[in-house]
Amino acid sequence: MPQVVYVDPSGFRRSVDADAGDTVMTAAVRNGVPGIVGECGGHISCATCHVWLRPEYVDLSGEIGDMEEDLLDLGVAERRQTSRLGCQVVITDELDGLTVDVPPPA
Amino acid sequence: MLRPEINELLTETGPGTPMGELFRHYWLPALLAEELPEDDGAPVRVKILSERLIAFRDTSGRYGLMDEFCAHRGVSLWFARNEENGLRCPYHGWKYDVTGQCLEVPSEPEASNFCANVKLKSYPLVKVGDILWTYLGDPESQPPLPEYEFVHVPESQTYTSKRWQESNWLQALEGGIDSSHVSFLHSGQLNTDPLFKGSRGNDYNKGDLKPYFEVTDTPGGLFIGARRNAEEGHYYWRITPWVMPSFTMVPPRADHPVHGHIWVPIDDENCWVYTFDYHPVRPLSDDERSAMRAGHGVHSENIPGTYRPMANKDNDYLMDREAQKRNEHYSGVKGIAIQDASLQESMGPIVDRTKERLVATDTGIIKARQKLRKAVIALTDDGVVPPGVDPEHHRVRSVSVVLPHDVAFMEATAEDASVRPGVAQTTV
Numbered sequence: 001m002p003q004v005v006y007v008d009p010s011g012f013r014r015s016v017d018a019d020a021g022d023t024v025m026t027a028a029v030r031n032g033v034p035g036i037v038g039e040c041g042g043h044i045s046c047a048t049c050h051v052w053l054r055p056e057y058v059d060l061s062g063e064i065g066d067m068e069e070d071l072l073d074l075g076v077a078e079r080r081q082t083s084r085l086g087c088q089v090v091i092t093d094e095l096d097g098l099t100v101d102v103p104p105p106a
Numbered sequence: 107m108l109r110p111e112i113n114e115l116l117t118e119t120g121p122g123t124p125m126g127e128l129f130r131h132y133w134l135p136a137l138l139a140e141e142l143p144e145d146d147g148a149p150v151r152v153k154i155l156s157e158r159l160i161a162f163r164d165t166s167g168r169y170g171l172m173d174e175f176c177a178h179r180g181v182s183l184w185f186a187r188n189e190e191n192g193l194r195c196p197y198h199g200w201k202y203d204v205t206g207q208c209l210e211v212p213s214e215p216e217a218s219n220f221c222a223n224v225k226l227k228s229y230p231l232v233k234v235g236d237i238l239w240t241y242l243g244d245p246e247s248q249p250p251l252p253e254y255e256f257v258h259v260p261e262s263q264t265y266t267s268k269r270w271q272e273s274n275w276l277q278a279l280e281g282g283i284d285s286s287h288v289s290f291l292h293s294g295q296l297n298t299d300p301l302f303k304g305s306r307g308n309d310y311n312k313g314d315l316k317p318y319f320e321v322t323d324t325p326g327g328l329f330i331g332a333r334r335n336a337e338e339g340h341y342y343w344r345i346t347p348w349v350m351p352s353f354t355m356v357p358p359r360a361d362h363p364v365h366g367h368i369w370v371p372i373d374d375e376n377c378w379v380y381t382f383d384y385h386p387v388r389p390l391s392d393d394e395r396s397a398m399r400a401g402h403g404v405h406s407e408n409i410p411g412t413y414r415p416m417a418n419k420d421n422d423y424l425m426d427r428e429a430q431k432r433n434e435h436y437s438g439v440k441g442i443a444i445q446d447a448s449l450q451e452s453m454g455p456i457v458d459r460t461k462e463r464l465v466a467t468d469t470g471i472i473k474a475r476q477k478l479r480k481a482v483i484a485l486t487d488d489g490v491v492p493p494g495v496d497p498e499h500h501r502v503r504s505v506s507v508v509l510p511h512d513v514a515f516m517e518a519t520a521e522d523a524s525v526r527p528g529v530a531q532t533t534v
Contacts, residue, residue, distance in 0.1 A: 046464055074108055074479070075108060075464075
């Protein structure tokens with residue numbers, strides 16, 4: 001069972017068990033991780049599941065889609081090189097230990 | 107949410123702003139031709155992109171659009187005498203031609219050549235269809251005139267009105283590319299409005315409140331496809347073209363004339379909504395034309411002698427709670443145009459998009475904002491001519507069509523979504 005680690009703005013680490021097929025957003029919402037809302041349910045329209053991936057996971061996390069690209073440009077407070085929408089990062093066994101930073105509230 | 111700096115970037119269009127520079131690459135409607143009906147008639151104040159201008163038609167029938175204020179001491183030339191091929195300021199008699207050139211300063215000595223050195227800022231003003239268009243940009247980059255179909259069909263086939271909207275242009279445009287609200291806000295009108303009723307599409311509109319949006323990029327803007335369930339195995343598609351910066355067309359219903367809008371910033375808190383209706387292959391009937399004049403369809407009933415709607419924010423848009431209860435008007439406000447205006451004005455002059463919460467049906471809005479933003483950046487950083495400047499981009503149509511589930515709307519409707527002279531619109 002892959003684990004995902006969510007690091008909050010104070011540096012506190014929350015480790016969550018995910019199922020393969022979960023996304024960074026669904027695993028967070030199910031486990032009540034603060035700062036990841038997933039308001040639109042994963043339809044790539046709200047950008048309330050924005051995270052910064054730790055760099056070592058970027059290559060394993062898949063390509064950024066067209067709509068995701070738009071929302072990262074328009075709808076998040078601080079886009080960084082490693083920004084992703086959590087709903088678009090599907091968790092696989094390879095991604096076990098995936099660590100993401102949760103941005104502070106806007 | 108939209109980042110605050112992007113909200114500012116997209117909504118501010120005055121001189122020197124990035125979006126203002128973008129708008130200054132296009133021909134824009136400045137007035138309806140009916141506002142300057144005769145030679146030597148009354149001059150008309152025009153405010154556009156936060157610039158205050160005066161429009162007039164001289165003795166020879168030439169149109170002029172120039173700085174509203176006399177170069178002498180700043181008097182508004184709205185008070186001017188329109189005579190002998192020029193506007194004459196009534197204060198001290200200074201006279202200007204349609205190019206803004208000062209022709210006479212009568213108080214100066216006869217040998218004086220003072221007036222030759224006085225010229226007001228001026229812009230071209232050209233009649234195409236029922237609209238007088240202007241171009242506020244660098245004369246060297248002036249593009250060819252607009253080629254939208256509604257201004258090129260015979261006069262008998264087209265009708266244009268306008269209304270003042272007390273909000274920023276962008277929240278008005280965003281209403282125009284959001285097919286989703288039709289099933290709610292305008293549901294009371296679909297089967298009763300004389301310019302809407304009798305279309306099979308109305309039933310699909312009312313029967314499926316969860317449209318799925320698919321947006322395709324085009325050279326001039328976007329095609330925004332809204333898909334709703336139709337008969338088994340089929341979808342009803344409504345395809346709305348958006349041509350940058352602010353032209354949209356509403357997908358047609360039955361054989362009714364096809365309508366659309368151009369939103370033109372007056373300043374950052376007001377815009378003009380130019381609203382057209384045309385039929386590609388037949389004259390508008392007398393009934394259709396009188397319905398449009400009476401404010402049916404997407405037009406508005408305005409206070410006589412003005413372009414302000416009768417129902418406006420000072421009278422709460424003549425809200426009728428009983429009609430709301432009866433579902434005659436879903437919001438209680440009468441008329442499609444005023445239903446839109448009332449809600450878009452209620453957001454405030456410039457809606458704070460950092461607080462909004464977008465959902466799946468807002469895909470078209472997200473895509474349009476991103477396209478505008480990218481065009482502004484490309485123009486500012488690299489001088490790239492924005493989409494929609496080339497008149498070839500204007501030759502689009504809206505489409506409504508029922509397609510089998512496995513057919514992609516853009517491929518199936520590529521021809522229907524382009525102007526085809528002599529061929530009727532594709533409609534359900």
